[in-house]
Amino acid sequence: MSFVNMTPTSARVMNLAYFATRNARRFPNHLAVVFGEQEWTWQAFDARVSALAAGLRALGVGAGDTVLAHSRNSNEMIEAMIAVFRLGAVWVPTNFRLAPGEVATMARVAEPAVFLCQTDYPDHAAAVVAERADCHIVWFTGDNAVPDASPQVSALIDRHMAAPMTNAVVERDTPCWLFFTSGTTGSPKGAVLTHGQLAFVINNHLCDLLPGLAHEDGSLVVAPISHGAGMHQLNVMARGGTTVMMPAQKLDPAQAFALIERYRLTNMFTVPTILKMLVEHPAVDTYDHASLRYVIYAGASMYEQDQKRALAKLGPVLVQYYGLGEVTGNITVLPPCDHNDETVALRPRTCGFERSGMQVTIQDDEGNELGPGETGEVCVIGPAVFAGYYRNPEANAKSFRDGWFRTGDIGHMDESGYVYLTGRASDMYISGGSNVYPREIEELMLMHGAITEVAVVGVPDAQWGEVGVAVCVLHGGASLDESALQDWLKTRIAKYKVPKRIVFWEALPKSGYGKVPKRMVLDELKRRDASLEASARLAE
Incomplete structure (x- = not known):
């Protein structure tokens, strides 16, 4: 008997929005989201998600449709992400720092049915409408007044609060997130992330980055949830934990440490530059941050001197990971045990070893695997690798070889499997x-x-x-x-x-x-x- 090419009986998987459904049942009165002085339990959060999903459906959003979102961090951004998942639609968040023309380019590629835009960015809304005249504008709450008569997210939620909403049926390869990244040409590329792929990513993060995370844990958000921080909050949601967002958009280290102390937060996702600012601020010595267990950083390696300062101030809580949006961060990990004087001296500037369920190799220009210490391109396979670039066969052809995703990063691996990034195939x-x-x-x-x-x-x-x-x-x-x-x-x-x-x-x-x-x-x-x-x- 041979099982080669066996057809699976079913490809159906859990809709990621089910995390909110389950948490509302298991932990109805536990804090789900905190933004400023406002707090929402899991029961309240799930109800708001369903109401917003119903409101978006009334505007014509259905399974497979894209929803573009441009906003700073807020509770509405997280609610919108889960509402889009619940509909079986595709979440397309932007970097809120992008210029109007750059967001319009994303709209041209993604062809959104709805553009969720914070009221502080009317020029972005105008640029999207100029690109996509049939796109509905819905306003997130911001500091500015509502620019026009287009509906507000808050109004949609209030209007549909009694509307029942179940999670759409999805399969392993059903797209749920269009993650925009740029190639070496600078033109935007939409990496297609799916429900099945992200379910693996979440489990991988919980295994390799946040072992032992439970609903009693809480996370501080200090980075845009449109990108890596949004993925991190899905990890917290998967365990029924609490997400606390900074009310001010500019980093305030004193406020960050005050929130950690107040809510006894246990983890955060950040980048080296923000972590450096936090541990160099006097507030690190003023507030109680002993509750922190995992401070995860990514996006770049951390200078050795900065690592030592962070460890001295926060204790053995640092976790580094290396990954791209196309692999949703799942390439390597450097856990707390590798963040100490002995291992830093032994393996300076390493980004860690390959993640659970993932395989990493260093390859030459012909795709041959190189040996320890030999420099080449970092390539990866595994369930975390994205489904491909949206409507971009040329980019897919360049980025995949024999099933391996080519990261474009140059480095080498030592005999113990630790990866070192030494350059980039592009000039990024x-x-x-x-x-x-x-x-x-x-x-x-x-x-x-x-x-x-x-x-x-x-x-x-x-x-x-x-x-x-x-x-x-x-x-x-x-x-x-x-x-x-x-x-x-x-x-x-x-x-x-x-x-x-x-x-x-x-x-x-x-x-x-x-x-x-x-x-x-x-x-x-x-x-x-x-x-x-x-x-x-x-x-x-």
Whole structure:
């Protein structure tokens, strides 16, 4: 008897919104979400989710439809995510720092039925409507007044509070989240995440990052829930725990530690730059944070000096993971036991070992597996790998080889299976935990009438990990200064993508083939500016 190519009897899986359904039954009076001075139990949260799902359905949202969302953190953002899952629709969150045109591009790709937009971003709503005239606008509560007569999320919830709503039937490969990432060309790509895939991711996170998590646990949200923090809150929801969101959108370390003390919070998801700000603030010594068990950071490696300071202030609670949106963070983990003086000295700058249920290899350009210490591309297989890029066969062809997902990151693995990232196949750099793709910025800068050539590179920075430096060549007779160009960029792209420094040269260095290698640009920058060498040494 052979079981090769056996057809499964059923591909049906749990709808992720069932976590809220189950928690409302098991822990009806336990705190689910806290935002500012407002608190919602699981019973109240689940009722609001059902009401919002009914309201969205009344606007025509059904299974497979996409819902684009642009907002800062709030209880409504979490409620909307679960409501979209409940409908069997697809959640498409944005980075709230994106410019209106960038969100409109996402709308062009995703073709949303509804755009959920915070009232503070009317220009984004206008840009989406200009791109998708048939898209309904629904307003999240913000600081500004409601811009027009379009319905509000709060009103939809109130109107449909008595409406019963069951979770839509879904299968393993039913899409539930369109996670936008950028490729080396800078054009947006939508990574399709599914109910079955994310169910594995949640179990993997609970196993490798948050072992022993229970409903008594609580999590502080200090990063946008549109991305990794949103995934982290699904882990908390899976256990019936409590999510506490910072009421202010700008990080306030004193407020963060006050909330940890008040609610006896046990975990948080963050990035190295935010963690550095928290442990360097006097509030770390003022408030009781002994309840913390897991402080998870991702997005970039943490400098050794910063690691030691965080451990000294918080204790042995650090957990690092390495992963991309396409694998929903599931590539490697560096647990608390590997965050101590002995292991840091033994394996400096490692991002950990492969996650449970996942397999990682280092491959050469032909797809051959390399041995310990040999440098190549980090590739991964396993149930956490996404279903592929939405309507982008070219990107899928480039990103998969023999079933392996190619991360585009360069590194090596030691004999014990620890992975070290040593570079990137692309020129991407990570600033404050956010990926920045130079090609996107370069293409935009070349649209400025005064610029004829440009190269953007990432350089080490003690505060942000890396920052961008743009080297520009002006057209003959053109005049332009750094601040004017930065101001021009800020109206067209997210602020974090704007190069921290802009310099002007008469020509860019070129290879014998006429190309502009980024390494040559970096070397010339260091030769001309000794402060870059100093910042590199400081970051090390």
